[in-house]
Amino acid sequence: MNQPAIQPDINGLFGQFGGRFVAETLMPLILELQAEYDTAKDDPEFQRQLAYFQSDYVGRPNPLYFAERLTEHFGGAKIYLKREELNHTGAHKINNCIGQVLLAKRMGKKRIIAETGAGMHGVATATVAARFGLPCVIYMGSTDIERQQPNVFRMKLLGAEVIPVTSGTGTLKDAMNEALRDWVTNVDDTFYIIGTVAGPHPYPAMVRDFQAVIGHETRAQMQEKEGRLPDSLVACIGGGSNAMGLFHPFLNDASVEMIGVEAGGKGVESGQHAASLNGGAPGVLHGNRTYLLQDEDGQIIDAHSISAGLDYPGIGPEHAWLHEQGRVEYVSATDDEALEAFQTCCRLEGIIPALESAHALAEVAKRAPKLPSDHLMVVNLSGRGDKDMMSVAHYLGEKFK
Amino acid sequence: MNPNARLAARFAALKTENRPALVSYVTAGDPDMATSQRILDGLPAAGVDVIELGMPFSDPMADGPAIQKAALRALKEGQTQAKTLEMVRAFREKDTTTPIVLMGYYNPIYRYGVDRFLTDAARAGVDGLIVVDIPPEHDDELCQPAAQHGIDFIRLATPTTDTKRLPKVLGNASGFVYYVSVAGVTGGSAPTPEKLERSVSNLREHTKLPIAVGFGIRTPEQAAIIGRFSDAVVVGSALVDCIEHAATPDEAVKGVHDLARDLAESIRECREVSEPQVS
Numbered sequence: 001m002n003q004p005a006i007q008p009d010i011n012g013l014f015g016q017f018g019g020r021f022v023a024e025t026l027m028p029l030i031l032e033l034q035a036e037y038d039t040a041k042d043d044p045e046f047q048r049q050l051a052y053f054q055s056d057y058v059g060r061p062n063p064l065y066f067a068e069r070l071t072e073h074f075g076g077a078k079i080y081l082k083r084e085e086l087n088h089t090g091a092h093k094i095n096n097c098i099g100q101v102l103l104a105k106r107m108g109k110k111r112i113i114a115e116t117g118a119g120m121h122g123v124a125t126a127t128v129a130a131r132f133g134l135p136c137v138i139y140m141g142s143t144d145i146e147r148q149q150p151n152v153f154r155m156k157l158l159g160a161e162v163i164p165v166t167s168g169t170g171t172l173k174d175a176m177n178e179a180l181r182d183w184v185t186n187v188d189d190t191f192y193i194i195g196t197v198a199g200p201h202p203y204p205a206m207v208r209d210f211q212a213v214i215g216h217e218t219r220a221q222m223q224e225k226e227g228r229l230p231d232s233l234v235a236c237i238g239g240g241s242n243a244m245g246l247f248h249p250f251l252n253d254a255s256v257e258m259i260g261v262e263a264g265g266k267g268v269e270s271g272q273h274a275a276s277l278n279g280g281a282p283g284v285l286h287g288n289r290t291y292l293l294q295d296e297d298g299q300i301i302d303a304h305s306i307s308a309g310l311d312y313p314g315i316g317p318e319h320a321w322l323h324e325q326g327r328v329e330y331v332s333a334t335d336d337e338a339l340e341a342f343q344t345c346c347r348l349e350g351i352i353p354a355l356e357s358a359h360a361l362a363e364v365a366k367r368a369p370k371l372p373s374d375h376l377m378v379v380n381l382s383g384r385g386d387k388d389m390m391s392v393a394h395y396l397g398e399k400f401k
Numbered sequence: 402m403n404p405n406a407r408l409a410a411r412f413a414a415l416k417t418e419n420r421p422a423l424v425s426y427v428t429a430g431d432p433d434m435a436t437s438q439r440i441l442d443g444l445p446a447a448g449v450d451v452i453e454l455g456m457p458f459s460d461p462m463a464d465g466p467a468i469q470k471a472a473l474r475a476l477k478e479g480q481t482q483a484k485t486l487e488m489v490r491a492f493r494e495k496d497t498t499t500p501i502v503l504m505g506y507y508n509p510i511y512r513y514g515v516d517r518f519l520t521d522a523a524r525a526g527v528d529g530l531i532v533v534d535i536p537p538e539h540d541d542e543l544c545q546p547a548a549q550h551g552i553d554f555i556r557l558a559t560p561t562t563d564t565k566r567l568p569k570v571l572g573n574a575s576g577f578v579y580y581v582s583v584a585g586v587t588g589g590s591a592p593t594p595e596k597l598e599r600s601v602s603n604l605r606e607h608t609k610l611p612i613a614v615g616f617g618i619r620t621p622e623q624a625a626i627i628g629r630f631s632d633a634v635v636v637g638s639a640l641v642d643c644i645e646h647a648a649t650p651d652e653a654v655k656g657v658h659d660l661a662r663d664l665a666e667s668i669r670e671c672r673e674v675s676e677p678q679v680s
Contacts, residue, residue: 011538021507021534023463025559025584028566167469168460177462184463185585187561284507284534285460297481298512299459 007318012201012288015324018317020200022287025184034202036107041209046102053098054213057131060095062086064221064378069348070364077371079364080230081351081381082218084242091354091383092214092242093124097193099210101128104191111186112136114193115179117144117172117238118309118356119151120383121195126160128193136160139178142170144308151387169302172312176286196239197316200287204316211245218378219249226376232257234367235380236359237330238274238310240319242382247328257329260319261363263305264332274303275332276315277323290317306335306391307355309383333362339395341365342385354383355391407500407528408553408576411450412611412632419672421628423448423665424613426504426637427644427657428455428471429488430480436650437475440657441492445499447658448665451613451633453531456485456505463506463533465588467638470645482513486525493526502529502555502576507543515543519550529553529576537569544573553577558604560584560592567607577611577633580604582618588638591617598630621667628668636664 007014020030040046054060062083071079084092104112112129113136116122122138129136138155142164145152155162168174183192197204197211222230233250235243237260250256265273273279276291283292285300293301293313303313322328333341341361345353353361360379368377385392415422425444430437444452457472457480464472489501503522510518510532522530530552535543537556544554553576561584562570571578580601583592591597601612614627615635624634643656 020536020538022536023533023559024536024557024570025463025561025581027536027538028561028563167466168473173460177460180462181465181586185589187584281512284511286462287534289511292508294508294512296512297483298509299476300508 007321008201008205012205014318014321017290017320018201018204018288020287021284021289022200023184025187026200029187030200030202033107037103037202037206040103040106046106049102050099053102054095058088058094058098059086060213061217061221064218064225066225067349070345073344073348074365074368076373077232077368077375077377078373079368080222080376080378082214082246082378084214084380084382085351085353085357085384089120089124089127090386091120091124092211092245093121093195094127095213095245096195096207096210096241097121097124097128099206100191100193101132101134104134104193105132107191109191110134110189112191112193113139113179113182114195115139115172115175116195117141117175117311118307119144119148119155119387120309122160122162123151123154123158125193125195126155126158129160130158137182138162139165139175139182141172141175142166144171144175147391148308148387149390171302173300180286196241197244197318198239198286198288198290198314204288204318207241208244208248208318211241212248214242214245214380215247215249218246222376222378229253229256230376230378231255232259232375232377233380234259234261234360234363234377236261236310236356236382237315237319238263238312238356239314240316242380244316244318246378246380251327258327259363259367260328260330261359262330262332263307263310263359264334264337265304265306267334268332272304273332274305274310274312276313277320277330278332280313282320285314288317290314290320291323306338306395307359309354309356310359331363333359337362337365339392342392351381352385353381354385355388357382407498408451411498411500412577415450415632421631421668421671422450422613422633423624423661423668424451424453424615424633424635425449425640425661426453426455426635427640428457428468428475429485430457430475430478431471431641431644432474432650432653433478434480434484434488436653438488438491439654441488442495443654443658444661445496447661449661450499452499452501453504453635453637454485454489454501456482456503456509458506458509461506463586465586465638467588467641467645471641482509482518486521486527489527490525500528501526502531503527504531505533507532507534510543515546519547519552523550523552527552529555531555531557531579533557537572540573548573548575555579557581560600564603567604571608574608574610577613578604578608579635580612580614580631582614582616585616587616589617591623594626597627601631621663624664625667625671628671634668
């Protein structure tokens with residue numbers, strides 16, 4: 001397999017994907033952001049601050065945990081869980097938010113905005129905004145607000161203003177539209193913390209870099225525990241930031257297999273899903289070219305998933321590129337499969353995973369039993385499931401009676 | 402360069418008349434295709450000089466609530482890219498001189514297929530394109546292919562576009578330059594005329610193309626003030642609001658045409674009124 005070239009190129013393109021498809025008003029701003037990020041990346045002081053907050057505030061490194069009972073249960077591959085759910089705020093999202101808020105401070109920005117779906121990115125953004133004393137506005141679809149009440153309350157406790165987005169279908173894509181509208185109106189003082197490896201360049205590369213700490217730690221921890229590289233990596237994908245963070249440091253290791261798990265909703269063939277690579281086509285939305293759920297006329301179609309965090313009709317452009325390169329295998333797991341894996345993880349490991357992460361576990365259930373016991377598999381446990389109690393109770397209601 | 406050259410001819414004629422162009426925006430298929438066609442067909446008689454016709458998109462992130470809702474109304478009634486081109490073709494049967502510029506977002510064009518779209522658009526009688534989410538950094542995507550099909554690619558310059566960046570923005574621009582009066586979405590509030598006049602005169606140092614000013618212009622009075630120093634005044638959300646507030650299709654048609662007529666009258670006289678004050 002060819003070693004991937006340095007990606008993205010100067011126009012932010014990963015092959016044909018990515019780019020900077022934004023209104024002119026935002027162009028000078030994202031060019032400035034890119035220049036600032038390029039400088040910060042090589043600035044030891046910025047890196048020192050980032051490392052400090054990652055360790056003392058986020059709680060990194062988090063463990064690479066040998067899931068002995070899951071391994072026994074599936075009777076195949078040796079399963080390790082990367083415990084991103086143990087981070088402060090309960091998911092991988094804060095890795096990125098800490099990086100971006102430090103950049104916002106460096107650029108002298110006075111106000112933070114963000115979009116959120118499940119609310120995890122909103123909570124992580126509200127958290128760092130509180131820590132750095134910046135006013136914060138979170139756009140959240142009205143549909144998502146209803147199904148993620150605890151996170152809405154958390155954001156408010158943290159001092160953020162949560163603005164319900166009723167335009168379109170009231171989900172993550174509409175929240176992102178509204179955040180872009182805010183940004184274009186408040187260009188001078190506002191920093192937009194995008195929560196995933198999508199959006200205009202430099203966001204996909206920048207968010208990836210901030211999340212790559214997941215893969216770097218995994219590499220070192222696996223080396224320490226097993227003295228070698230893992231054989232496969234499994235992660236769920238909405239926009240794809242936890243997956244990209246885990247995968248990226250291993251892209252040039254040809255022996256490491258990578259599997260991204262999209263949300264199959266009620267099944268890709270049902271049309272009600274969030275699997276952009278398995279059920280979408282290339283298009284341009286939210287500043288980048290990537291695979292999108294869209295109709296024949298280029299209108300964006302609503303995604304569906306039991307997990308609000310995966311409920312997005314697009315995917316990060318680097319994933320689209322890795323898909324076309326064949327470097328990463330992209331599969332999907334349905335709502336039902338994710339729920340099943342969710343319960344298995346609860347009962348066997350005493351860990352309540354986020355419904356997002358349960359999609360990755362669902363793929364493990366399919367794959368691990370067929371693999372030999374010396375196959376080292378790492379699953380990104382990207383978040384914890386506390387926020388999903390109401391949804392899961394609703395879906396499993398019958399069984400608990 | 403442009404075999405149709407309707408935009409160039411129209412702006413040249415207006416220059417001789419010493420008056421700015423009235424550019425109107427409505428969304429194709431709003432509130433439905435038949436009514437939208439009637440609105441479109443009547444715009445020249447109402448005094449519109451250049452027509453911007455919106456291609457509805459499900460995720461119009463540069464637009465304010467008025468045009469967002471217009472796009473959703475049109476899509477709900479089944480508007481498509483093909484139907485929008487069909488509307489232009491039908492319009493061209495009756496009017497061969499009024500320029501039509503299609504305005505929208507890249508994805509519906511990309512999905513249709515860039516080359517196929519440009520071929521069909523040129524054949525239907527489209528003169529120009531404004532595609533909000535393709536900056537000059539991606540000129541090879543649509544701007545340059547459009548030129549090969551004889552379709553002008555109208556660039557937006559904004560308050561955030563600094564002098565250093567202007568040459569890049571204007572490099573492959575054709576037709577006219579659209580100055581976005583405020584950093585924000587369509588339908589917001591307009592800035593002070595003094596500030597706008599300075600921005601337009603700064604822009605003139607970098608281009609010989611006509612300069613249109615838009616975003617936040619709602620009334621005949623505002624249009625007249627801006628028409629004194631710009632080559633064209635764009636009104637969109639205020640016209641679209643007439644459609645939203647109409648109780649019947651007839652009311653929608655009349656509402657849009659009445660407002661267009663008032664705007665046209667107002668800007669026709671705007672430079673005549675100002676001249677005695679100047680001399």
